[in-house]
Amino acid sequence: MNWLSDNVNLLALIGAAVIIILVVFVVGKYIKQMKHDKGSGELMSDNWDGIGEYKNPLPIGWSLSFIGTIIWAIWYFLVGYPLNSYSQIGEYNKEVAEHNARFENKWANPDKDTLMGMGKGIFLVQCAPCHGVLGDGMDAKSADLTYWGGEDAVVEAILKGVKGSHYPLEEMPAGLLDEASAKAVTAFMMKEINVKKSTKNPDLVETGRPLWATCSACHGEDGKGMGGMSADISQYGTPEFIANVLNLGKKGLIGDMPKFTDDRLTKVQKLAVGTYIQSLRQ
Numbered sequence: 001m002n003w004l005s006d007n008v009n010l011l012a013l014i015g016a017a018v019i020i021i022l023v024v025f026v027v028g029k030y031i032k033q034m035k036h037d038k039g040s041g042e043l044m045s046d047n048w049d050g051i052g053e054y055k056n057p058l059p060i061g062w063s064l065s066f067i068g069t070i071i072w073a074i075w076y077f078l079v080g081y082p083l084n085s086y087s088q089i090g091e092y093n094k095e096v097a098e099h100n101a102r103f104e105n106k107w108a109n110p111d112k113d114t115l116m117g118m119g120k121g122i123f124l125v126q127c128a129p130c131h132g133v134l135g136d137g138m139d140a141k142s143a144d145l146t147y148w149g150g151e152d153a154v155v156e157a158i159l160k161g162v163k164g165s166h167y168p169l170e171e172m173p174a175g176l177l178d179e180a181s182a183k184a185v186t187a188f189m190m191k192e193i194n195v196k197k198s199t200k201n202p203d204l205v206e207t208g209r210p211l212w213a214t215c216s217a218c219h220g221e222d223g224k225g226m227g228g229m230s231a232d233i234s235q236y237g238t239p240e241f242i243a244n245v246l247n248l249g250k251k252g253l254i255g256d257m258p259k260f261t262d263d264r265l266t267k268v269q270k271l272a273v274g275t276y277i278q279s280l281r282q
């Protein structure tokens with residue numbers, strides 16, 4: 001780094017040099033004075049073990065700056081930062097919010113290509129550190145997103161349970177059904193409840209239909225999660241579901257996924273990254 005290329009640095013360096021020179025000069029002067037001068041003037045009446053104190057008037061400059069500091073402190077408290085609450089952090093947040101609003105406006109109606117491009121960029125920066133560049137969860141360090149969202153993942157969720165996003169119903173217990181029933185109810189869910197409306201096991205749909213009661217107890221007859229009580233699995237696997245997980249965050253067995261609130265990723269950005277993740281599975 002070139003120290004002299006920056007005006008502020010240069011000014012600070014000159015200031016530091018001036019202070020050092022002044023300190024050396026003043027200290028030198030007083031040390032000399034202490035060596036040679038004899039005290040003179042009127043002594044105060046008190047003395048401590050023979051050591052007295054001169055009656056010196058307060059220096060005018062010192063008194064003025066002392067009073068000035070008190071006035072400045074009162075001004076600073078009442079008009080300056082603490083009470084009128086201006087802060088650089090506040091200004092920064094405001095500017096970010098303005099920028100996000102402009103961004104949201106600009107991309108109000110993004111087409112699929114825009115979402116994919118935007119989503120890939122966001123994924124590589126915000127998600128890949130935990131989910132891996134390929135989205136495969138890097139040997140189970142976090143959710144494998146090429147697998148999550150598909151039917152096998154639903155079966156696994158039923159067998160192993162799900163928790164971590166802190167819905168009011170908190171958790172889906174493990175082992176609600178055995179594997180064969182889990183497969184069947186998943187086929188029913190994907191065909192009839194989920195927006196995907198298709199399953200890779202169409203022959204199991206009717207076997208799964210009566211088992212849906214096990215699920216609708218918590219997810220509602222329509223699977224929409226009973227107004228936020230549990231996950232809206234009619235949207236399972238979609239960008240909307242992913243956006244919701246991002247809003248809630250997830251405490252996993254292997255680590256925590258932070259909440260991506262709207263100031264961190266805007267709604268369009270969440271939709272975009274969800275669209276990109278959905279494409280990893282197809």
Ligand code: HEC
Pocket residue numbers: 154157158162163164165166167169170171172173176177185186189214215216217218219229230231233236
């Ligand atoms: C006791 C209540 C309860 C029951 C019964 C229940 N669930 Fe859930 N389910 C939940 C809750 C709560 C969540 C959200 C957990 C979280 O993400 O924190 C959830 C999440 C899910 C998810 C999302 C998984 C993920 O990876 O995000 C799927 C899919 C699901 N449930 C399917 C089912 C199916 C199918 C059934 C029926 C066999 C069922 N659930 C029964 C409470 C329940």
Ligand code: HEC
Pocket residue numbers: 122123126127128129130131141142143145148242245246250251252253254255256257258260273274277
């Ligand atoms: C700090 C690490 C971390 C980051 C960053 C992160 N995740 Fe996650 N993610 C996790 C963990 C841990 C889980 C939960 C795994 C589990 O179920 O135990 C998870 C789960 C998920 C799930 C499955 C949700 C469910 O209901 O099971 C999705 C979808 C997801 N992440 C998407 C994303 C997206 C999109 C991003 C980027 C915007 C992201 N994640 C960033 C750690 C992270």
